[in-house]
Structure formats: structure tokens, C-alpha cells
Amino acid sequence: MRFHFPVFDLPPETEALRAEVRAFVADELAAGRWRRGGDFASNYDPEFSRRLGERGWLGMTWPRRYGGHERSMLERLVVTEELLAASAPVAAHWIADRQSGPLLLRFGTEEQREAFLPRIVRGEIFFSIGMSEPDSGSDLASVRTRATPADGGWRINGQKVWTTFAHRNDYAIVLARTGEAGSSRHAGLSQFLVDLKAKDVKVRPIVNMAGQEEFNEVIFQNSFVPADRVVGEIGNGWHQVTSELAFERSGPERYLSCIRLVEAALAAAGKTPAPRLRAALGRMSAKLIALRAMSIAVAALLQKGEMPNLEASLIKDLGNAFERDQIAIFRTLMPELAAPSADYLSALAETTIYSPSWTLRGGTREILRGIVARGLGIR
Amino acid sequence: MSTNDALQPAVSIDPMVVDAATRAFGGLAATWFAGEPSTEKRAALLQAVVDLGFADALPEPDGRAAWLDAAAILRAQARAALPIDMALLLATGERDASIGYDPGRYACAASAPKSKSADAAGIAALALGRCLQITGAMEAALDLAVQYVQDRKQFGQPLAKFQAIQHSLALAAEEIAACTAITDLALACAAREGIGSTRMATLLDAAAVVADRAVDVVYDICHQVHGAIGFTREYALHRHSLDLLRWRDALVLLRGGELRAAERLGDAALAAGGLWRAVTAVMKPEASA
Numbered sequence: 270m271r272f273h274f275p276v277f278d279l280p281p282e283t284e285a286l287r288a289e290v291r292a293f294v295a296d297e298l299a300a301g302r303w304r305r306g307g308d309f310a311s312n313y314d315p316e317f318s319r320r321l322g323e324r325g326w327l328g329m330t331w332p333r334r335y336g337g338h339e340r341s342m343l344e345r346l347v348v349t350e351e352l353l354a355a356s357a358p359v360a361a362h363w364i365a366d367r368q369s370g371p372l373l374l375r376f377g378t379e380e381q382r383e384a385f386l387p388r389i390v391r392g393e394i395f396f397s398i399g400m401s402e403p404d405s406g407s408d409l410a411s412v413r414t415r416a417t418p419a420d421g422g423w424r425i426n427g428q429k430v431w432t433t434f435a436h437r438n439d440y441a442i443v444l445a446r447t448g449e450a451g452s453s454r455h456a457g458l459s460q461f462l463v464d465l466k467a468k469d470v471k472v473r474p475i476v477n478m479a480g481q482e483e484f485n486e487v488i489f490q491n492s493f494v495p496a497d498r499v500v501g502e503i504g505n506g507w508h509q510v511t512s513e514l515a516f517e518r519s520g521p522e523r524y525l526s527c528i529r530l531v532e533a534a535l536a537a538a539g540k541t542p543a544p545r546l547r548a549a550l551g552r553m554s555a556k557l558i559a560l561r562a563m564s565i566a567v568a569a570l571l572q573k574g575e576m577p578n579l580e581a582s583l584i585k586d587l588g589n590a591f592e593r594d595q596i597a598i599f600r601t602l603m604p605e606l607a608a609p610s611a612d613y614l615s616a617l618a619e620t621t622i623y624s625p626s627w628t629l630r631g632g633t634r635e636i637l638r639g640i641v642a643r644g645l646g647i648r
Numbered sequence: 649m650s651t652n653d654a655l656q657p658a659v660s661i662d663p664m665v666v667d668a669a670t671r672a673f674g675g676l677a678a679t680w681f682a683g684e685p686s687t688e689k690r691a692a693l694l695q696a697v698v699d700l701g702f703a704d705a706l707p708e709p710d711g712r713a714a715w716l717d718a719a720a721i722l723r724a725q726a727r728a729a730l731p732i733d734m735a736l737l738l739a740t741g742e743r744d745a746s747i748g749y750d751p752g753r754y755a756c757a758a759s760a761p762k763s764k765s766a767d768a769a770g771i772a773a774l775a776l777g778r779c780l781q782i783t784g785a786m787e788a789a790l791d792l793a794v795q796y797v798q799d800r801k802q803f804g805q806p807l808a809k810f811q812a813i814q815h816s817l818a819l820a821a822e823e824i825a826a827c828t829a830i831t832d833l834a835l836a837c838a839a840r841e842g843i844g845s846t847r848m849a850t851l852l853d854a855a856a857v858v859a860d861r862a863v864d865v866v867y868d869i870c871h872q873v874h875g876a877i878g879f880t881r882e883y884a885l886h887r888h889s890l891d892l893l894r895w896r897d898a899l900v901l902l903r904g905g906e907l908r909a910a911e912r913l914g915d916a917a918l919a920a921g922g923l924w925r926a927v928t929a930v931m932k933p934e935a936s937a
Binding site: 271531544548556559561563566635637641 | 787790794797798808811813814815817818819821822823825826827828829830832833835836851853854855857858861907909910911912913914915916917918922923924926927928930931932933934
């Protein structure tokens with residue numbers, strides 16, 4: 270059994286783009302506009318997202334007629350990986366740019382695309398994912414939030430939870446039951462584009478273990494959604510949701526969450542770093558090269574219109590494990606650092622506290638391994 | 649370059665191994681230089697290079713496609729489950745040469761490169777060949793494990809139905825995918841810019857480090873799901889798992905040991921001013937010449 274990770278070279282032109290992003294990041298840091306920190310889902314800065322929009326780095330791959338820039342998935346990868354490597358505040362636009370926009374491009378109506386995509390591209394509106402519920406985590410097909418036909422649209426009743434930045438974002442794409450589940454349990458699901466600022470949608474932050482308000486519960490009580498805010502076809506929700514997964518799981522946010530910790534440790538290593546530190550760093554370098562090659566392969570396959578969901582799941586599990594290992598390694602190597610800096614200590618604290626969320630969000634470790642096992646033909 | 653010069657071993661290897669591999673090598677080098685190189689010839693030559701360290705016998709690549717074809721064959725050869733001839737085994741009563749493991753076997757190859765031809769290109773060619781063999785053998789071991797857990801029943805159902813088994817094999821598959829990805833990256837690099845470049849050396853260090861870990865995981869998990877039958881001489885798993893142990897030793901020792909390879913990669917990151925700078929530098933796309 271071989272999985273499909275063909276070797277793709279980034280086009281040489283992307284080096285100019287990489288240099289451009291690095292220069293932009295350096296300027297931003299020099300101007301003190303934000304602090305390095307958090308991860309792709311926690312460091313939230315709408316102003317930063319707008320500046321990215323001005324640079325043409327949101328909706329990069331989308332058609333020009335929706336404000337996009339018609340650049341390749343590989344160019345987008347260069348921008349996202351450089352922003353993550355700098356621990357830049359990407360959380361505001363992350364979901365809209367990564368998966369809500371592509372979902373609307375694929376399944377949305379022309380009116381929806383025109384209404385939402387240009388504003389995402391400008392960094393003006395931000396999206397949340399409305400999938401998990403109190404009784405539906407990994408078992409997404411069991412969602413009970415229900416949408417029923419009403420005059421001019423739909424009424425939604427139910428509750429979503431762990432909805433990241435729903436209290437600050439503008440819209441959520443909500444998965445709800447509209448019909449019978451059927452024997453596959455995948456029938457009768459539909460997606461709705463919901464205005465999170467609407468009066469009949471209640472959003473309550475849930476303080477997380479880091480003491481931050483990031484995720485929320487979102488409560489629908491007869492909340493009205495107009496008919497033209499159905500995404501795709503009624504009953505096609507499962508297919509649509511699973512088509513987002515390759516975008517969601519294969520990106521550099523799945524293996525770069527600890528890069529700030531690594532770089533801070535290097536900076537604190539002193540002039541003659543201990544051999545153990547050098548070897549540990551080298552092992553990270555080796556694994557990172559492999560993960561990045563795989564991630565580039567998936568981006569290239571997406572560019573070709575393929576949906577490598579299996580390969581994406583594999584990258585996420587491997588990348589998450591790599592991130593967890595890094596934290597343990599730098600914790601145990603702390604005595605080898607010449608002078609653990611404040612930057613190093615804050616990175617260690619932050620990655621340690623946030624690490625449990627990485628192996629949960631976007632597909633738990635257990636779900637991912639199940640998908641890989643299915644790829645092996647044993648499930 | 650004359651054929652005879654090409655037949656000088658690049659590195660010091662156990663004379664018995666040299667003898668066996670020389671017979672396998674046969675008149676291959678002569679036919680290689682005599683005629684148009686076919687993919688099969690390339691593969692055979694690459695195999696010979698791997699077995700013997702005939703660094704000079706490996707010509708500069710004259711085409712990416714031919715290299716990749718040759719690599720595919722080498723990998724496929726490593727994958728092929730060699731049937732165990734039980735009748736022969738019983739008749740001769742001899743201990744199968746494929747049984748057993750000697751961790752010291754390749755030590756001399758790494759520590760004492762003797763001739764002038766033991767240069768970076770030769771070492772790199774050997775290491776790349778080992779990477780290809782390792783990925784092939786890991787795939788073969790996993791294939792056997794996947795088949796076995798579907799056939800074997802316990803507690804009234806195939807082992808494959810147990811989530812613990814599924815997740816174990818998924819882990820093995822993930823390590824194989826990572827090892828294959830970095831091997832393919834090195835292969836593409838060899839095809840593009842030749843085998844002796846600095847970048848190639850870095851990628852092979854990385855491949856050795858990744859393979860070192862991956863072999864442990866695959867060796868562990870593939871045997872674990874097989875139970876005792878995998879630990880026998882008559883069942884085929886050992887052909888792959890012992891190959892893995894030997895080829896891993898050969899690979900990492902060609903890089904001076906896993907620790908040295910890792911330290912060099914770490915030093916590269918320190919010199920580059922950060923891990924991310926180092927990784928993007930080694931994977932930097934080059935404008936086509």
C-alpha cells in the first residue's frame with residue numbers, strides 16, 4: 270500500500286513571494302503592530318487580516334470576478350506558511366480564507382459568491398465553522414440542530430458548541446438536519462450560512478484553559494435563515510462538509526504550531542549549543558522537511574482539482590504528533606539552554622497549554638487514524 | 649572511465665559480502681558501458697552500487713525519468729516477498745542466510761572509506777539506494793501485516809476489526825509515508841542536480857534520521873499484529889523486517905550514524921539563523937538551468 274504524495278517543487282517564482290511576505294512581516298514586527306504568539310486559531314487581529322487583504326494575500330486562489338487573485342495553491346501555501354512561521358495573528362480570517370470561501374466557490378450560488386467572497390478577500394468579514402454540538406463531536410453525522418422550512422426560508426433550532434471566535438466573527442456555516450438520516454446516517458443534512466450578529470442567534474463565549482475567550486456556544490431558537498442562505502443543495506450537507514477536509518487538514522498549521530518555541534530555544538541556546546540540543550533540532554528539521562514535502566504535495570493535488578482527503582488526514586496526525594514531541598523535547602532540554610528567555614518561557618507555556626486542542630480540532634487523532642486505516646483497506 | 653577502474657570498491661566492506669555481491673554484479677558493468685542504458689540496467693547498476701559501493705560505477709544522471717524508473721524498480725525489488733524454499737531448507741538443513749542480524753556488519757563501511765572514489769557522490773548514491781530499499785521493505789512488511797489482520801480471527805472476528813489494530817497499522821503507514829516523502833525528495837534532487845551536491849547530502853542526512861525512527865515503528869507494529877507467526881523462519885515477514893534492520897544500519901552508518909546526521913542538520917539550522925530558514929533553504933526551488 271502506498272499513499273499518494275508525489276514530489277512537487279514549488280515554482281521558482283514563489284521565492285520572490287516568500288521574500289515579499291518575510292519583508293512584510295519584518296516591517297509589521299518592527300512597527301510593533303502585533304506580538305508573535307498563539308496559534309492559527311487563537312491570535313486574532315482583524316486589522317492585520319485587512320492589511321493582508323490589501324496585499325492580495327486573502328482569497329489568493331479565487332477567481333478575479335469575486336475579488337480573488339487567481340494565484341495557485343502553492344503560492345497560497347508560501348504565504349500561509351510564512352505567516353505561521355512568524356506566529357502572525359491569522360486567526361480572524363483563517364477559516365474564511367481556508368475553507369468557507371472555497372466551500373462557497375464550490376457549492377454556493379452566484380449571488381452568495383458575489384455577496385461574500387469579495388468581502389472575505391478584503392478582510393472585512395470573518396467566518397466560523399458550525400459543526401460540533403454538545404452531543405456530536407467526532408460523530409458529526411449525529412447532529413441534532415434542525416432546520417425546518419418556514420415562510421421565505423428556514424427556522425433553525427438547536428445548539429452548536431466549540432465554535433471558534435463566533436463571538437467576534439460575522440458568519441458561520443452551520444450543518445443542520447433537514448431530513449431523515451437514512452441507513453448511512455449521512456442523508457438529510459444541509460448547510461446554512463448564518464449571520465452570527467443576528468438578534469435571534471445567541472453566542473456565548475466559553476473561557477478556555479488558557480483563560481481566553483475563543484470558542485463559544487451558539488444557540489438557535491427559531492432563528493430565521495432566508496432561503497437564499499442555504500449553501501449548496503438541501504440534503505447534500507454531508508458531501509459538502511467532507512469536501513472541506515482536504516483544505517482543513519493538510520496545511521502548515523498542522524506542523525508549525527511550535528515553530529516559535531523552536532526559534533526561541535535557538536535564540537536562547539548560547540554560542541556553543543549543547544550537542545543534545547543540536548541533535549534534537551536536527552531531528553525536528555528532518556521530520557519538518559518530510560511533512561512540508563507532503564503538505565506541498567497535497568496543495569499541488571488540490572491545485573489539480575483532486576480531493577486528497579486521506580493524505581490530508583495522514584499529514585494532520587503526523588504533524589500533530591510532531592508538534593507534541595517538540596514541546597516535550599524542549600521542556601526536557603531546558604537545562605541545556607544558556608539562558609531561557611522570557612520569549613522561550615512564554616512559548617513553552619503557550620504551546621503546552623494549547624497542545625491538547627491541536628489533536629482535537631479539525632479531526633481528532635482517533636478519527637484521523639481511522640481514516641488512514643480505511644485507506645489501508647482494514648476498515 | 650574504464651570498466652576495471654569502476655570495479656574498485658569505494659568503501660571497505662566485509663570480504664564475504666563483496667564476494668557474494670560481485671557474483672550478483674556479474675558482467676553488468678561491462679554491458680552497461682557497452683550499450684544504451686536501459687531502465688533495467690540502471691536498476692541493476694543502482695542495486696550493485698548499493699551492494700558494493702561501486703561509487704564510480706554510477707554515471708551522472710542523464711535524465712530525471714530514467715532515474716525515477718530505476719528507483720521504482722529498486723523499490724519494487726525490495727518489496728518483492730522472496731518465497732522461502734522450505735524443501736531446499738529441509739533438504740540441506742542449512743541455516744537460511746537471511747536469518748539473523750549483525751549490527752556490526754556495516755560499521756566498517758562508514759568509518760573507513762579507503763579509496764579516493766569514496767567521495768560524497770559515492771556515499772550519496774549508496775545512501776539513496778538504501779533509502780529506496782528501506783521504503784520498499786517497509787511497504788512490503790505493512791502489506792503482509794494488512795493481509796494478516798484481515799485473515800486472522802480472534803474473539804470471533806478478524807483482527808482488522810479491532811480499533812487498536814487499525815490505529816497501530818495507521819501509525820506504521822504514516823511513518824512509511826514520511827520516510828517515502830523524504831526519499832522521493834532526495835531522489836528528485838538527484839535527478840535534477842546530480843548526486844554529489846551539498847543539498848543532496850543534507851536531504852540524505854534528513855532521510856537517514858526519518859528512516860531511523862520509521863524502521864523502529866514499522867518493525868515494532870508489523871511484528872506485534874502478526875503475533876508469534878511473524879517471529880518464525882517459515883513466515884515471510886522476517887525477510888522484510890531483517891532487511892529493514894540491516895539496510896537501516898547501512899544507511900545511517902553511511903551518514904556517520906543517526907546522531908551525527910542529526911547534529912549536522914541541527915548545525916545547519918543554527919547557521920541559517922533558525923529552523924524555518926534552514927528548512928526553506930534546503931527545499932528552495934531552483935530556477936531551471
